[in-house]
Each structure stands twice: as structure tokens, then as C-alpha cells.
Amino acid sequence: xxxxxQSPTHLIKTRGQQVTLRCSPISGHKSxxxxxxxxxxxxxxxxxxxxKEERGRGNFPDRFSARQxxxxxxxxxxxxxxxxDSALYxxxxxxxVPGVPDTQYFGPGTRLxxx
Amino acid sequence: GESVGLHLPTLSVQEGDNSIINCAYSNSAxxxxxxxxxxxxxxxxxxxxxRSNMDKRQGQRVTVLxxxxxxxxxxxxxxxxxxxxxxxxxxENVSFKAAGNKLTxxxxxxxxxxP
Numbered sequence: 001x002x003x004x005x006q007s008p009t010h011l012i013k014t015r016g017q018q019v020t021l022r023c024s025p026i027s028g029h030k031s032x033x034x035x036x037x038x039x040x041x042x043x044x045x046x047x048x049x050x051x052k053e054e055r056g057r058g059n060f061p062d063r064f065s066a067r068q069x070x071x072x073x074x075x076x077x078x079x080x081x082x083x084x085d086s087a088l089y090x091x092x093x094x095x096x097v098p099g100v101p102d103t104q105y106f107g108p109g110t111r112l113x114x115x
Numbered sequence: 116g117e118s119v120g121l122h123l124p125t126l127s128v129q130e131g132d133n134s135i136i137n138c139a140y141s142n143s144a145x146x147x148x149x150x151x152x153x154x155x156x157x158x159x160x161x162x163x164x165x166r167s168n169m170d171k172r173q174g175q176r177v178t179v180l181x182x183x184x185x186x187x188x189x190x191x192x193x194x195x196x197x198x199x200x201x202x203x204x205x206x207e208n209v210s211f212k213a214a215g216n217k218l219t220x221x222x223x224x225x226x227x228x229x230p
Contacts, residue, residue: 042220
């Protein structure tokens with residue numbers, strides 16, 4: 001079975017641009033979460049979506065937004081890119097209803113570089 | 116691939132020896148904990164989990180211990196192999212009021228296995 005998939009693998013943008021990252025969860029998983037991992041640190045929570053609804057948001061500015069589609073795939077959008085947005089963006093999916101502790105399985109990530 | 120953690124604490128271990136990785140968590144209300152392994156250029160990979168009503172759980176060559184009194188987790192890897200070289204993160208599950216949840220990650224430990 002395929003795991004969590006993300007696209008693109010790598011992306012280079014310049015300051016002020018906008019970017020869209022994509023994620024497909026494991027088949028049967030309805031919950032998708034996004035994390036940002038800066039080099040040398042652990043992942044930081046950005047969003048959680050379940051059944052197309054936002055269920056949680058981390059401490060990130062409004063430049064970050066996301067959505068989930070009827071097939072449970074998800075997109076993360078970042079507007080007005082800053083140098084500090086350079087990071088590995090990870091998508092994770094889980095099977096259970098949010099609020100019920102369950103394993104989150106991560107994709108390979110999208111490496112975003114902002115110049 | 117890129118290095119995940121350039122300034123992480125490092126545990127050097129001889130191949131065949133046992134490894135112990137420690138982690139302190141912050142939220143006494145956390146009810147679920149996961150250990151992840153992250154190799155260079157890849158997303159975090161699930162290793163083992165434990166719920167707060169347990170103090171020990173064993174998997175294949177790995178054991179997780181939970182001490183809720185001092186808010187401490189440890190991961191023990193038996194007979195460490197070269198393929199165990201990676202960065203290891205502990206994560207605690209935090210639930211939201213809006214029926215969501217997120218993972219909060221520790222800072223990570225790099226394990227280097229010497230042949």
C-alpha cells in the first residue's frame with residue numbers, strides 16, 4: 001500500500017512569491033496534518049484537517065492556509081514568502097477521528113527554499 | 116540528502132551494543148507518545164508508541180519506557196545496527212477543545228552507529 005505522498009519534492013521560490021504544496025494521505029485515512037521542520041529542529045504543527053474542516057491551527061501567521069478536498073488530499077498554501085519560510089514541509093495522515101490519539105504517518109516532505 | 120539536524124545531541128554507539136535515547140516532555144495531560152526515526156532527506160518514520168496508561172511497551176528490538184511522574188520517555192534499541200543511524204524524535208499528543216490533536220516534538224537525538 002502506498003504511504004503518504006507529497007509533491008513537489010523540492011521547490012525554490014523568491015521572497016514575496018506564493019507556493020502551494022500537495023499531500024495525499026494513506027488510503028482510508030481522513031485526517032491530514034501539516035508540519036514545518038526547520039533544519040536542526042523537530043517538526044512544528046501548522047494545521048490539522050478532518051473531513052474538509054480545520055480542526056486545529058498552530059502558531060503560524062495568516063500567510064499560511066490550507067484546505068482538504070473530498071478525496072481527503074490536502075494543499076498547504078503560503079503567501080508572501082519570507083526567507084524564514086525555508087524548511088521541510090511535512091504532511092501526516094491518521095486514521096482516527098481528531099481528538100482520539102492515534103499514530104500519524106508522515107510523508108517524505110517538500111523541501112522549500114526561499115531566496 | 117540534507118542533514119536533518121546539524122546541532123543535535125549525538126549518541127555514538129558501537130554496532131551490536133544497546134542504545135538508550137531519552138526525552139523529557141512538557142504536558143502532564145498528554146495521553147499518547149510516539150517515537151519517530153528520521154533519516155537524512157526523509158520524513159519521520161514511526162517506530163513505536165505508548166499510551167499514558169502503560170509504562171512499558173516492546174516492539175522488535177525496541178522498547179519504550181514512560182515515567183509520568185517525572186515526565187520522561189526513553190527508547191531502547193537492542194543490538195544497534197548501522198541502519199539505525201538516524202535522528203530520533205519523541206512526540207507527545209496534545210488534544211484540542213475542537214476535537215483535534217497535534218504532535219509536539221522534542222528536539223531530537225542523532226544516533227551514530229560505529230562499525
